[in-house]
Amino acid sequence: MRMHIVIAGLTGLLASAGGALSAPPPGLIDRVLANGLAVTIAPDTSLPIVSTRVWYHVGAANETKDTRGFAHLFEHLMFSGTPTHEKGAWEAHHHRFGGIENAHTSWDETTYESDIPPAGIHDVLAMEADRMVNLRLDEAALENEKKIVTEELRATIENDPYDRMLVAALKSLCGDHPYAVTPLGTKEDIAAATLDQARAFYARYYRPRNAHLVIVGPVDGPATLAEVERAFGAIRAAGETPPDVPSLWGWRFPERIALKEDLPPAEVAVLVYPLPPPDSEDDVALSLMEEILGSSQVDPFREDLVRKRRQALEAGIQVLSLRRGGVLCFYSAVLPYRREAGQFDVMNETMRTLERKEWLTDARLAGAKRKMLRAIELQRYRAADLADALAKERWWRGDAALAFTRADRLAAISRADVARVFDRYVTNAKPVAVYIQPEKVPVMLQLFGWLLPLVMR
Structure with a gap:
C-alpha cells in the first residue's frame, strides 16, 4: 500500500484540561448533496492543519469473482492523474505545502487521506472532485499499477508464512462470506484484470453516492460547503451502491x-x-x-x-x-x-x-x-x-x-x-x-x- 512515514508531534493538555468530546460542536455540518455525496465539515480554528478524507464505500468484500483485487488496485490507480491534473500532481501539491497524503484499502472501504495547511485545501478539493469522475484509465496506467501491486503481494503474503497462514485461516473460517477474501487480492486476480473491467468498476463504484467527504480543521464551514458544492455538485449521481455485506454475527461457521x-x-x-x-x-x-x-x-x-x-x-x-x-x-x-x-x-x-x-x-x-x-x-x-x-x-x-x-x-x-x-x-x-x-x-x-x-x- 502507499505509505508515507510521518513523525508527528503533539502538544497540549489532555483530559485534565477539559472534558472529552461529548457533543457535536455548533458549527458541525453534516449534509448529503443532491447527487448523493455525503459531506461532513467540522470547523476548528485551533487546529493548524486541514484533514480531508474521502471514503469510498467499496472494499474487498464488495468485489465479485471477476473483480477480485480491484479495490486494492484502485487504491493505486486513483493516483494516475486526469486530463486536468497530470500524474504526480497530487503528491507534488502536498509536498509543496508540507502536507501528508495517503490511501489504504480494507474489506469495507477504500480511503484517501490529505493533511495540509489551510492554504492548500482548495486544490485538494478540486483534485478529489476531478479524479472522482475524470480519472485517466489506460493500458499504460493499468499495467504499471498491476506491477506495483504484484510486487506488494510478493513482498508480503508470498514471503511471509504468517501472512499466508492468516489468509488461509480467514478463507477457511468465513467460507462463502465476503470477508473470506483479503483486501490485497492475489497475483492471479491482478494479472487477470482488464482495462474494460477496471473502467466498469470505476464507473460503478467511484461516484458520489458511494462516497463520504470529511473536512476537519481551520476552515469556514458554510464557505467550505459552498466550495464543495461547486467542485462536486455537478458530478452526476450515476453508478451503483454495492449490496450490503451479511453480518458475521449469526453466520454459519465451521466447528x-x-x-x-x-x-x-x-x-x-x-x-x-x-x-x-x-x-x-x-x-x-x-x-x-x-x-x-x-x-x-x-x-x-x-x-x-x-x-x-x-x-x-x-x-x-x-x-x-x-x-x-x-x-x-x-x-x-x-x-x-x-x-x-x-x-x-x-x-x-x-x-x-x-x-x-x-x-x-x-x-x-x-x-x-x-x-x-x-x-x-x-x-x-x-x-x-x-x-x-x-x-x-x-x-x-x-x-x-x-x-x-x-x-x-x-x-x-x-x-x-x-x-x-x-x-x-x-x-x-x-x-x-x-x-x-x-x-x-x-x-x-x-x-x-x-x-x-x-x-x-
Whole structure:
C-alpha cells in the first residue's frame, strides 16, 4: 500500500484540561448533496492543519469473482492523474505545502487521506472532485499499477508464512462470506484484470453516492460547503451502491479448521468467537471488554496459560473488527509434541478461569476507560484523528456525530455491562476451533519435545 512515514508531534493538555468530546460542536455540518455525496465539515480554528478524507464505500468484500483485487488496485490507480491534473500532481501539491497524503484499502472501504495547511485545501478539493469522475484509465496506467501491486503481494503474503497462514485461516473460517477474501487480492486476480473491467468498476463504484467527504480543521464551514458544492455538485449521481455485506454475527461457521503452513516448529491453537457489527447496542461494552482483556498491562489469558500454568510457549488475544462484525481470538502456541485435543483442553481450562471474571476489577475497568477516553480526547488536538472518526462512525454506525458522544457512552459502561457481554459472546457461545501445524518438524523435537515443560519448571 502507499505509505508515507510521518513523525508527528503533539502538544497540549489532555483530559485534565477539559472534558472529552461529548457533543457535536455548533458549527458541525453534516449534509448529503443532491447527487448523493455525503459531506461532513467540522470547523476548528485551533487546529493548524486541514484533514480531508474521502471514503469510498467499496472494499474487498464488495468485489465479485471477476473483480477480485480491484479495490486494492484502485487504491493505486486513483493516483494516475486526469486530463486536468497530470500524474504526480497530487503528491507534488502536498509536498509543496508540507502536507501528508495517503490511501489504504480494507474489506469495507477504500480511503484517501490529505493533511495540509489551510492554504492548500482548495486544490485538494478540486483534485478529489476531478479524479472522482475524470480519472485517466489506460493500458499504460493499468499495467504499471498491476506491477506495483504484484510486487506488494510478493513482498508480503508470498514471503511471509504468517501472512499466508492468516489468509488461509480467514478463507477457511468465513467460507462463502465476503470477508473470506483479503483486501490485497492475489497475483492471479491482478494479472487477470482488464482495462474494460477496471473502467466498469470505476464507473460503478467511484461516484458520489458511494462516497463520504470529511473536512476537519481551520476552515469556514458554510464557505467550505459552498466550495464543495461547486467542485462536486455537478458530478452526476450515476453508478451503483454495492449490496450490503451479511453480518458475521449469526453466520454459519465451521466447528473446526485444520491448517498446515511453513512456520517455525510450533503448533498454534485458536478459539474464535464471532462478534456483532459495530452498530450493535453492545458495541461500546464489547470495546471496553476487549481493551481490558487484550490491551491492558496484564493479559489474563496469557498470564494464566503461560506464566502460571506453563502450558504454552506464548498465548494471547487478538480482535478483528469490521463493519459487519468481527471475531475475538484466544490463541496459544506450543512445541509440536502435544496432541491437538490436549492443547484445546488446557486452553478450555484457562477459559473457565476467565469465566470467573477475576480479571474484571474496578481498577482494571477504570484503567481501560482512562486509556480509551484519552484516545478520544486526542481528537481535540489532531484533525486527522477526528476526520477518521467521523468517517468511520458514519459508515460503520450510521451517524458521523456519534464521534462526539462516544466518550459519554463509554463512561456510562459498568462492570455489570462488561460481565454481561463476556457471558453472551464468550461464556455462552461456541467458538470455532482452529489448529495450525508446521509443515516440517525436526525429528529430535518430535521425540524429546515433551521434556521441555519439565526443564522449564
